[in-house]
Amino acid sequence: MGIYSFRGGVHPKGNKELTAGKAFVRLIPKGDMVYPLSQHLGKPASPLVKKNDPVLAGQLIAKADGFISANIHSSCSGKVKAIERRLNASGVPVDCIVIANDGQFTPAPGVGEEVDYSSFSKEEIIAKVKECGIVGLGGAGFPTNVKLMPKNPDEIRYIIANGAECEPGITCDDRLMREYTDWIIKGLKIVLSLFPAASGIIAIEDNKPESIRAMEEAVKNEERMSVLTLKTMYPQGGERNLVHAATGMYMESGALPASLGCIVDNVATLSAIYRAVAFNEPLMEKGFTATGDGFNEPTNFMVRIGTSLREITDAAGGLKEETRKLILGGPMMGPAVSNLDAPLVKANNALTAQLEDEVEKAELEMNSCIRCGRCTRVCPLGLIPQQMARACERNDIERFVKLHGADCIQCGTCSFICPAKRPLTQLFKQTKPMAMSYIRMQAQKKEA
């Protein structure tokens, strides 16, 4: 089997060696646990508990409010300390449920008990996934049960398990594929049982040979699964790029993978699906990488959702004094962290501490665009970032939309390659919401 990839892409320094060889360390949180009501895409959940209510680990504390929303469960036992607005990692006040952790982690009745799921119907499996509050763990946090209910279930031909993990520095999916291979395979099997016509593809970048070996070993006896080795290239893990690598087809502008008969789920999401269906275990724990040269001991953690970032930082040996910047996620896409007291939420998968702030350096070197066209060459979507940026600077939304700027996934590839260090991605980030509302307005006009 050849090595698959997409058109474009860049090679940022991997930095995976810092943590790739380190097995998961289970982090037992001691302090208060904080659960923001919006840990997913869509409407925030509505709280079910009041101040001073006792809660158990795995108990539902906030209920999904609407179709695209997700349940939130407590990952510790204790007492509800407050329901108030607290600052998240970026410093934005958000509604949170705060639970005083008693350190016992007493499970709620039924949580963690093995159940025989072989007789479950499709609806029961999807209901279980919904009940357990599972969202896409790759970063976006889209409710998984919605993803598992496409309009065309019989036409789904590929379930792609996303193990690309293309962001520099992050290794939690790599470790998960090595240490919890079984969970991922079983999770994929559960998803495959929902789609009779589908086959499972586990897509992994070739910089993770151990994971590829572990997965190939595991799928040996599985008829409907295969492992797809991808070229190490950023952003290989983008949904569109994966669909192209797996099927050879390009997704249309604005389309979802389901239109090409694909469903893309992160490997961590699949293992969470398995835990939910087979053990009645809501999403309480996930892999998390603390990495970067700013940490004294970069580590992979198995950490409970709601743990404060400070506890994770302390467990990773603390930060070096010269640390310049903290990023939630990887350096390519992650937002800067300004508040370490913020909790870890479902979609977070890494904390990167840098001794040097690349963005700060880039700003000093910023120059005029020389129209070299490198951004166009590397854009994974085949857009023309240089022209889009000009449209952004002139605030010309119409032109931006014409250039398909609304399709931009803000992967940061163009900013990375730009020799003039132009802040292209930030311009697109700023203009995209306006472009989306412009498109919506045009559509409404057309209807009227």
Place this chain on the structure above:
Amino acid sequence: MNAMTLLLITVILLAVIGLLIGILLVFAGHKFHVEVDAREAAVREVLPGNNCGACGYPGCDGCAAAIVKGEAAVNACPVGGASAAEKIGDIMGVSAEAAEKKVAFVKCAGDCAKAHTKGSYIGVRTCTAAAALPGKGDKMCQQGCLGLGECVSVCEFDAIHIVDGIAKVDRNKCVACGKCAKVCPQHLIEIIPDKSMYAVECANIEKGKLVKELCDTGCIGCGICVKMCKFDAVHVENNVAHIDYEKCKGCGACAAKCPSKVITFREQPKKEKEVS
């Protein structure tokens, strides 16, 4: 045919063509005659000619046409102020009542010393770009002035400047065209009557405890101002106090008791200082 005849024919031909075109032009001039109101040109002459659009019409020409048609009041131009209104009133033959002077007002007092910062913002140096990021700019407050000066760049009257991390309006120069208010991504700039004595310099919607963490001078929504006001002019909505400038009598009772000192006294311009 000698040279003389050739010359003669040419001259006669040209004269005939000239005569024909002349007749055509006279005819067209009568046929397509447009009645021009002399007053429109006169009014346009009085208007400042910035084409700023503050009056709500497309430039000064549009405003002049609207005034002559009677669609706009003679004091429609906020830039020209009282003197322009008076002259236009003379042209139009109506007495001009000077419009109440309005100015832009920035609902934030979180300068570098008072607002707590969470880091340093590095990136595109416009407020819109900073506001699109999670966590916004340098300051911890999510509703405050980002201090990157997008309002400064759109002001055509040099009336707004970034001083100590926040936008400050020069009330003498401000003509209330509202361009800054339109461009501010934080929606912090309000057009208020210049004569209003008190205003709330905060827009933070968080509850008191959190506001204290974010800024030294934030409205905590305690509502003391509401209780102090005898004229029902102050209200707390969404954890921020608002003053109803129509009802406010300028007694200052609210400002005297405000624990966070966000209701501030606005010095009234002295008569001789007023720009004509």
